Amino acid sequence: MDISRRLELAMSATIDRAQAGGPGRLAHALNYAVLPGGARIRPTICLSVAMACGDDRPALADAAAVALELIHCASLVHDDLPAFDNADFRRGKPTVHMAFSEPLAVLTGDSLIIAAFDALTHAAPADAMRALSLVRLLAHHTGMPHGICAGQAWESEPEVDLRAYHRSKTAALFVAATQMGAVAAGQEAEPWQELGARIGEAFQVADDLRDALYDAETLGKPAGQDAALARPSAVEELGVQGAIKRLRDILSGAIASIPSCPGEAQLASMVQLYAERMTPVAPVRV
Amino acid sequence: MDISRRLELAMSATIDRAQAGGPGRLAHALNYAVLPGGARIRPTICLSVAMACGDDRPALADAAAVALELIHCASLVHDDLPAFDNADFRRGKPTVHMAFSEPLAVLTGDSLIIAAFDALTHAAPADAMRALSLVRLLAHHTGMPHGICAGQAWESEPEVDLRAYHRSKTAALFVAATQMGAVAAGQEAEPWQELGARIGEAFQVADDLRDALYDAETLGKPAGQDAALARPSAVEELGVQGAIKRLRDILSGAIASIPSCPGEAQLASMVQLYAERMTPVAPVRV
Numbered sequence: 341m342d343i344s345r346r347l348e349l350a351m352s353a354t355i356d357r358a359q360a361g362g363p364g365r366l367a368h369a370l371n372y373a374v375l376p377g378g379a380r381i382r383p384t385i386c387l388s389v390a391m392a393c394g395d396d397r398p399a400l401a402d403a404a405a406v407a408l409e410l411i412h413c414a415s416l417v418h419d420d421l422p423a424f425d426n427a428d429f430r431r432g433k434p435t436v437h438m439a440f441s442e443p444l445a446v447l448t449g450d451s452l453i454i455a456a457f458d459a460l461t462h463a464a465p466a467d468a469m470r471a472l473s474l475v476r477l478l479a480h481h482t483g484m485p486h487g488i489c490a491g492q493a494w495e496s497e498p499e500v501d502l503r504a505y506h507r508s509k510t511a512a513l514f515v516a517a518t519q520m521g522a523v524a525a526g527q528e529a530e531p532w533q534e535l536g537a538r539i540g541e542a543f544q545v546a547d548d549l550r551d552a553l554y555d556a557e558t559l560g561k562p563a564g565q566d567a568a569l570a571r572p573s574a575v576e577e578l579g580v581q582g583a584i585k586r587l588r589d590i591l592s593g594a595i596a597s598i599p600s601c602p603g604e605a606q607l608a609s610m611v612q613l614y615a616e617r618m619t620p621v622a623p624v625r626v
Numbered sequence: 627m628d629i630s631r632r633l634e635l636a637m638s639a640t641i642d643r644a645q646a647g648g649p650g651r652l653a654h655a656l657n658y659a660v661l662p663g664g665a666r667i668r669p670t671i672c673l674s675v676a677m678a679c680g681d682d683r684p685a686l687a688d689a690a691a692v693a694l695e696l697i698h699c700a701s702l703v704h705d706d707l708p709a710f711d712n713a714d715f716r717r718g719k720p721t722v723h724m725a726f727s728e729p730l731a732v733l734t735g736d737s738l739i740i741a742a743f744d745a746l747t748h749a750a751p752a753d754a755m756r757a758l759s760l761v762r763l764l765a766h767h768t769g770m771p772h773g774i775c776a777g778q779a780w781e782s783e784p785e786v787d788l789r790a791y792h793r794s795k796t797a798a799l800f801v802a803a804t805q806m807g808a809v810a811a812g813q814e815a816e817p818w819q820e821l822g823a824r825i826g827e828a829f830q831v832a833d834d835l836r837d838a839l840y841d842a843e844t845l846g847k848p849a850g851q852d853a854a855l856a857r858p859s860a861v862e863e864l865g866v867q868g869a870i871k872r873l874r875d876i877l878s879g880a881i882a883s884i885p886s887c888p889g890e891a892q893l894a895s896m897v898q899l900y901a902e903r904m905t906p907v908a909p910v911r912v
Contacts, residue, residue, distance in 0.1 A: 357771075358771060361790075362770045362776045362779070363780045363782070363790075365782050365783060366779035421732065423727075423728035423729045441709075441782060443781075444782055446707065446709060446710070447775050447779050450736070451770040451775045451776075455765070457764075458766070458769060460761070461758055461759075468758045469754045471754075472747055472761075473747075475744075475747050475758075476748075478743075479740050479744035479747065480744070483744060484644040484741065485645060485648025486647070486648065489733050490652065493652035493729075493733050493737075495729075496727060
């Protein structure tokens with residue numbers, strides 16, 4: 341089974357469990373928030389690393405991947421709220437608070453966060469140590485003081501620590517992806533930190549480039565938000581060509597950092613493929 | 627060490643860990659949201675049950691109690707948001723979104739939820755099975771389809787399932803309290819379901835009575851919200867005297883349901899004490 345099919349099956353099973361017998365509108369909103377998916381890049385990295393490490397507990401690797409994607413979707417739902425980005429559209433359709441209501445959007449995010457932790461408890465009754473490590477990694481890279489909640493909160497500070505901001509806002513979930521993939525397959529988390537951090541950094545630069553270069557229709561969300569909201573951006577700092585060079589350098593470093601493992605070569609090809617997909621081909625902002 | 631001192635120490639350690647090195651305003655908001663505490667009734671029940679069951683892993687029982695209180699505080703912060711109750715005051719001081727901002731209130735709730743799960747992973751490296759069971763119980767009673775998120779979401783349904791509404795909105799965290807206390811001490815969760823459910827039901831009736839009878843100053847939050855927001859209430863259904871009788875009946879049932887355990891008599895006394903504290907003494911609404 342290919343990664344994307346494997347992931348969608350595991351996602352559906354988790355969402356089905358969260359919906360069964362619950363209030364209908366929130367149940368519907370959970371589904372709406374996670375389907376159809378975006379690039380599913382974090383869970384794909386997680387499963388790729390697990391497979392590179394031997395994938396001896398596939399149900400646990402699936403749960404880790406699903407947990408990451410649920411947290412990512414939760415963060416999008418909350419970030420889109422009127423109090424944050426006030427976004428009307430996401431992935432080409434109305435955001436959750438526009439399609440349902442603001443209360444249901446808050447609850448959708450909360451429920452997806454909780455479903456992420458729950459997913460990790462269903463996968464491996466025989467391997468509680470690994471599952472508990474996954475819970476801890478997910479919490480570390482998601483909450484305070486270093487996870488994506490912290491990253492979002494740096495935007496509310498009078499003085500922003502830019503390194504901490506980028507590390508937690510975007511990189512944290514990529515580090516979670518590589519580390520959780522490794523831990524699900526019985527490996528140590530620490531050696532996989534650098535790969536995740538570099539992919540995350542690359543992703544942030546690519547996102548800054550897309551925000552600066554593409555129009556809203558291509559993005560499926562409002563464009564030019566970094567400049568409009570005066571958010572820190574690699575394009576503002578380095579210019580477009582400088583940011584593209586930075587992106588290529590980071591991804592070369594990512595490939596070089598892959599720890600020795602059975603599927604090392606295949607994993608390197610995957611990162612290379614992402615590198616090509618991430619790099620914008622031409623400015624199309626009109 | 628008495629329960630309340632034990633709990634405050636464990637709470638402080640968890641909040642300190644969530645704050646260290648993170649963005650300052652959110653770090654401050656986390657503290658603001660959990661201190662000074664309310665009655666800390668859920669974690670007190672959790673620790674009381676753990677002690678009645680022998681409390682052979684006190685660090686795990688502390689973590690379970692802290693996790694419950696963090697989830698409860700998170701739910702208050704999100705419920706107070708303008709999109710829900712739009713409350714300006716809670717526990718006699720401005721709510722988190724009034725004191726900080728709406729974005730920081732959303733992130734405070736998210737971070738507290740995550741910190742709750744994180745707390746369970748730090749307590750018992752030697753007892754991963756129990757810790758993982760606690761993660762699962764917490765998720766079950768907090769998220770969808772049967773936890774407090776579901777309870778809140780029933781208020782957004784065109785047709786409310788009143789049994790499911792009360793069971794998930796209020797009772798769920800009380801069931802979590804009794805079950806997590808038992809599991810932290812190595813017992814099965816299931817026999818402790820009824821005690822938690824009955825205490826939760828009693829608490830809901832007591833809350834309805836307080837909302838109907840007391841003024842805002844006594845409550846530390848707006849009074850008469852059930853009637854104003856047309857929420858289901860035991861007072862509306864049974865009248866004041868009927869609701870007081872229902873409360874007493876439920877608490878007798880709660881005491882009768884306590885499973886056989888070393889500290890059974892002491893636990894019964896504690897529930898009796900709560901019963902007396904919960905029952906309103908006189909109507910004081912002006």
